[in-house]
Amino acid sequence: MLGFVIQRIIQAVVVMLVISVLVFVGVYAVGNPIDVLISPDATQLIREQTIRAYGLDQPLWKQYLDFLIRLLHGDFGRSFVYNMPVLELIFSRLPATIELTLTAVLGATILGVPLGIYAGYRPDRLLAKLIMGLSIFGFSVPTFWIGLVLIFTFAVTLGWFPAGNRGPTASLWGIEWSFLTGEGLAYLFLPALNLSLFKFAMMVRLARAGTRETMLTDTVKFARASGESEFTILTRHVLRLISIPIVTVFGLELGSTLAFAVVTETIFSWPGVGKLIIDSIATLDRPVMVAYLMLVAFLFIMINLTVDIVYVFLDPRLRHRRS
Amino acid sequence: MSRILLEVEGLSTHFMTRNGVLKAVNDVSFTLHEGEIIGLVGESGSGKSVTGFSILGLVDPPGKIVSGSVRLQGRDLIGMSEPELRTVRGREISMVFQDPSTTLNPVLSIGTQMRLALAAHEKVSREAADARCIDVLNKVGIPDAARRLDSFPHQFSGGMRQRVAIAIALLNRPKLIICDEPTTALDVSIQAQILLQMKTLAQDFGTAMIWISHDLSTVSSVASQLLVMYAGRMIESGPVRDLLRVPNHPYTQGLLNSLPEHARPGQPLVQIPGQMPSLIGLGAECAFLSRCTRSDSLCQASPALKSSGERRVRCHHPVAGDWS
Amino acid sequence: MSDPRQADTPLRLFWNEFKSSHLALGALIAVILIITLAVLAPWITPQDPYELSKLVLMDARRPPGFVGSGGFVHWLGTDAQGRDILSAILYGLRVSIQISLTAGFIAFSLGATLGAVAAYFGGRIETLIMRIIDLQLSFPAILLALVLAALLGQGKWPLITALVTAQYAYFARTTHGAAATERSKDYIEAALSTPLSAARVVFRHILPNCLPPLIVVATVQIANAIALEATLSFLGLGLPVTEPSLGMLIANGFQYMLSGRYWISIYPGIALIVLIVAINLVGDQVRDQLNPRLKR
Numbered sequence: 001m002l003g004f005v006i007q008r009i010i011q012a013v014v015v016m017l018v019i020s021v022l023v024f025v026g027v028y029a030v031g032n033p034i035d036v037l038i039s040p041d042a043t044q045l046i047r048e049q050t051i052r053a054y055g056l057d058q059p060l061w062k063q064y065l066d067f068l069i070r071l072l073h074g075d076f077g078r079s080f081v082y083n084m085p086v087l088e089l090i091f092s093r094l095p096a097t098i099e100l101t102l103t104a105v106l107g108a109t110i111l112g113v114p115l116g117i118y119a120g121y122r123p124d125r126l127l128a129k130l131i132m133g134l135s136i137f138g139f140s141v142p143t144f145w146i147g148l149v150l151i152f153t154f155a156v157t158l159g160w161f162p163a164g165n166r167g168p169t170a171s172l173w174g175i176e177w178s179f180l181t182g183e184g185l186a187y188l189f190l191p192a193l194n195l196s197l198f199k200f201a202m203m204v205r206l207a208r209a210g211t212r213e214t215m216l217t218d219t220v221k222f223a224r225a226s227g228e229s230e231f232t233i234l235t236r237h238v239l240r241l242i243s244i245p246i247v248t249v250f251g252l253e254l255g256s257t258l259a260f261a262v263v264t265e266t267i268f269s270w271p272g273v274g275k276l277i278i279d280s281i282a283t284l285d286r287p288v289m290v291a292y293l294m295l296v297a298f299l300f301i302m303i304n305l306t307v308d309i310v311y312v313f314l315d316p317r318l319r320h321r322r323s
Numbered sequence: 324m325s326r327i328l329l330e331v332e333g334l335s336t337h338f339m340t341r342n343g344v345l346k347a348v349n350d351v352s353f354t355l356h357e358g359e360i361i362g363l364v365g366e367s368g369s370g371k372s373v374t375g376f377s378i379l380g381l382v383d384p385p386g387k388i389v390s391g392s393v394r395l396q397g398r399d400l401i402g403m404s405e406p407e408l409r410t411v412r413g414r415e416i417s418m419v420f421q422d423p424s425t426t427l428n429p430v431l432s433i434g435t436q437m438r439l440a441l442a443a444h445e446k447v448s449r450e451a452a453d454a455r456c457i458d459v460l461n462k463v464g465i466p467d468a469a470r471r472l473d474s475f476p477h478q479f480s481g482g483m484r485q486r487v488a489i490a491i492a493l494l495n496r497p498k499l500i501i502c503d504e505p506t507t508a509l510d511v512s513i514q515a516q517i518l519l520q521m522k523t524l525a526q527d528f529g530t531a532m533i534w535i536s537h538d539l540s541t542v543s544s545v546a547s548q549l550l551v552m553y554a555g556r557m558i559e560s561g562p563v564r565d566l567l568r569v570p571n572h573p574y575t576q577g578l579l580n581s582l583p584e585h586a587r588p589g590q591p592l593v594q595i596p597g598q599m600p601s602l603i604g605l606g607a608e609c610a611f612l613s614r615c616t617r618s619d620s621l622c623q624a625s626p627a628l629k630s631s632g633e634r635r636v637r638c639h640h641p642v643a644g645d646w647s
Numbered sequence: 648m649s650d651p652r653q654a655d656t657p658l659r660l661f662w663n664e665f666k667s668s669h670l671a672l673g674a675l676i677a678v679i680l681i682i683t684l685a686v687l688a689p690w691i692t693p694q695d696p697y698e699l700s701k702l703v704l705m706d707a708r709r710p711p712g713f714v715g716s717g718g719f720v721h722w723l724g725t726d727a728q729g730r731d732i733l734s735a736i737l738y739g740l741r742v743s744i745q746i747s748l749t750a751g752f753i754a755f756s757l758g759a760t761l762g763a764v765a766a767y768f769g770g771r772i773e774t775l776i777m778r779i780i781d782l783q784l785s786f787p788a789i790l791l792a793l794v795l796a797a798l799l800g801q802g803k804w805p806l807i808t809a810l811v812t813a814q815y816a817y818f819a820r821t822t823h824g825a826a827a828t829e830r831s832k833d834y835i836e837a838a839l840s841t842p843l844s845a846a847r848v849v850f851r852h853i854l855p856n857c858l859p860p861l862i863v864v865a866t867v868q869i870a871n872a873i874a875l876e877a878t879l880s881f882l883g884l885g886l887p888v889t890e891p892s893l894g895m896l897i898a899n900g901f902q903y904m905l906s907g908r909y910w911i912s913i914y915p916g917i918a919l920i921v922l923i924v925a926i927n928l929v930g931d932q933v934r935d936q937l938n939p940r941l942k943r
Binding site for chain 3: 259278
């Protein structure tokens with residue numbers, strides 16, 4: 001078990017290195033960064049000073065090495081636009097995104113898995129077809145459009161929820177959270193709903209597909225032949241059997257939801273890192289782009305690592321093969 | 324003879340498929356006494372497994388029991404509500420399946436699975452439940468049962484896994500166990516062991532069994548009565564020794580002749596020519612007609628079941644016996 | 648019902664099963680209809696929405712049913728430039744379908760080839776290719792596309808590049824999975840022991856057997872490409888404003904939605920959704936039919 005974890009950590013470090021090269025090449029080597037760093041009408045002297053200050057006169061590999069060393073020291077540079085350390089900037093925005101993402105993914109799972117199991121258990125019932133219809137809808141409709149419709153319906157027309165921004169927050173552990181205030185919850189509701197619809201659809205489909213396949217297996221037939229109730233079969237046998245793919249997807253989706261938050265945050269003006277990256281892309285604020293990409297990559301790798309470890313607990317077959 | 328346990332009468336189970344009605348089980352009747360072991364023989368697709376599932380009311384859609392009755396000590400199981408049936412399954416009639424690697428839940432410990440099967444019928448304390456499980460596991464020949472309750476199915480060998488499945492089937496001391504080819508997926512050496520052990524267990528517990536198999540020689544070593552199925556119909560039945568010595572139906576005769584032990588050195592194995600007809604759109608003729616060497620114009624009509632003593636046969640031209 | 652044992656080809660049986668799902672059949676008809684309308688757009692729309700000189704500002708932001716200075720009814724209203732929404736939708740569909748089909752085709756070819764090569768050669772090549780693919784798949788496609796689109800700038804080919812990069816890995820993994828299974832089967836060994844060239848074995852024997860799962864992935868990915876393209880365009884990272892795709896139309900209408908002029912955003916959105924939902928419904932049915940684990 002320990003050997004497995006160490007092996008995975010080494011793998012993660014290698015992957016992070018590869019990603020740092022890709023990000024460096026992608027963000028710094030494509031195009032001329034100097035054009036972004038200084039205004040076009042700067043004097044030649046300022047231009048050369050800046051080039052030297054940023055090490056842009058060095059060979060590419062040397063630039064990368066410097067870049068890597070700075071990263072390892074936690075120095076991601078300063079944002080051109082906000083004129084503050086990038087790391088500080090990102091960490092000030094991160095709680096808003098994490099709160100939104102977690103709410104969306106948890107909500108989608110808690111609702112999606114039971115509904116999906118039902119839809120897989122009784123695929124011919126009207127309710128099952130309704131659930132599947134909703135899930136195909138949620139799966140197909142682009143997040144941004146759902147966001148627009150939600151704003152139009154619930155904010156503009158009905159006026160039940162605010163159309164955007166984060167609203168009031170309360171402090172816990174030194175971090176500001178929306179869910180601690182009633183009004184903050186109202187602000188959180190529409191963006192979270194928007195972001196969760198796709199995940200909800202995914203969970204429904206996953207749970208339904210798993211349940212449909214599992215219900216046809218001999219395991220279920222044998223449990224039925226032993227007189228176990230359908231409820232026991234669904235909650236003890238089926239849920240455990242389908243939990244493995246669900247946990248995988250839950251983990252992966254946690255990461256991709258962070259990415260998808262970009263769209264939702266843009267529409268609802270939610271002040272998270274997603275909105276920050278879109279603004280940074282628009283203004284070509286490269287240090288922010290680099291830090292964001294490295295951060296998302298890091299989160300992804302951590303999530304994958306956690307999923308792999310949880311796997312081992314869920315699937316006894318893996319547990320014994322590894323020990 | 325002891326008292327009657329199970330009476331199956333005119334049982335028909337059909338599958339309403341896209342391409343038409345598939346008559347998987349067609350008018351099957353037989354009687355089973357307490358503690359008796361009956362062998363249900365036929366090739367794949369003959370309806371023997373569906374018969375087993377029909378008795379328990381476990382036919383998955385699009386399958387449906389369309390007629391007949393299954394009386395367990397006088398109570399008809401067909402038409403019983405699901406909750407009522409659930410009290411029968413596992414407690415009065417239980418089932419062992421072919422492949423233990425697919426029947427046991429791979430992600431639950433065998434202790435958990437046994438406790439679930441027990442809790443389906445009785446409220447017992449954890450300690451009492453464990454004691455029961457260990458007791459049954461010991462009986463089916465699993466060494467060190469107390470320690471193995473926390474083990475998972477993949478930690479057992481194929482034969483041991485099947486013993487666990489048998490233990491679960493025995494857990495509530497049912498009156499009848501339906502065994503659907505329980506040894507087919509196992510190594511030959513283990514097959515014989517399990518076969519013998521099940522026979523002994525059935526005697527010890529006084530449990531009746533329906534042993535479903537495509538393998539005549541396996542069945543004949545456990546069962547006292549044989550039932551031969553072909554294309555969803557029961558075509559011949561009788562006491563094992565009788566039936567094996569003097570088969571009456573041409574199909575049974577063909578089956579017996581094709582057994583390797585009947586082969587003569589240097590001669591090719593005998594086989595029945597042709598194959599079983601599709602169960603969809605079966606005509607009025609005898610289902611064995613196309614493969615039969617004894618057929619004539621009479622066989623255009625499906626033969627009725629004739630009986631004589633303990634023997635029954637569904638054929639216009641039986642190979643042997645007195646069927647006037 | 649006629650005799651079911653008639654020599655039915657697998658394709659015919661497949662079609663019969665598909666047909667029996669009215670939902671999937673309806674969806675298929677919808678997809679064909681939408682594509683036909685989009686292809687025919689220049690001949691059937693009352694207005695060329697890209698011809699900026701023909702747009703009349705007086706007609707701008709009019710509700711559905713308005714008769715504009717062109718003398719025809721704007722059935723779905725007009726946008727901020729006085730563009731007929733219905734015409735813009737059909738032209739936008741054209742752009743969206745064109746881009747996602749091109750991207751889908753390239754991603755399919757690239758991915759299937761990579762996957763088949765990995766499965767065929769095995770060893771180091773396989774490990775290398777599949778490691779890269781797995782690494783990429785663990786990263787959200789939208790983020791990759793976002794960064795690429797931002798770096799490459801606006802335009803048709805940068806957008807297609809972004810879409811291909813985001814999608815080829817799915818095809819590669821699917822092909823690899825199916826091909827690796829095929830590769831281990833005896834008939835491939837048999838084919839390899841004949842003087843057939845390796846390429847012939849890959850293209851004539853291995854790839855055709857990977858087609859069913861690939862078709863399923865392709866339908867899903869085409870639908871995803873359409874959605875992704877619209878999302879990128881919505882975020883301002885897709886096509887230039889002069890050639891509005893559906894996403895761009897929706898984005899342009901967003902600001903007017905808050906003042907109640909819903910039609911500028913809503914109708915292009917509905918067109919987009921009908922297309923994606925229809926493709927996904929077809930894909931779902933095909934997937935269910937091809938899933939051996941749901942067969943008894």
